[in-house]
Amino acid sequence: MRGLQLLLLGAVLIVMNVTPGNAQKVKVGEPAPDFTVPSLDGKTTYRLSDFRGHRVLVFNWASW
Secondary structure: OHHHHHHHHHHHHHHHHOOOOOOOOOOOOOOOOOOEEEOOOOOOEEEHHHHOOOOOOOOOOOOO
16 A cells, blocks of 8 residues: 555656657746737737846746
């Protein structure tokens, strides 16, 4: 039983560590890749490149 628990734990940790193949990896000091986000009302789309030359703070928040 203990071996099965360790096996399941290992499988979960491996799955949690997998990133999608199309994910872009950014290194510290490199420019961020361009991305788009919708506005809260969904009528406007903002691109990171729209703010080139300005400081941008990206704040990710989740209620969970």
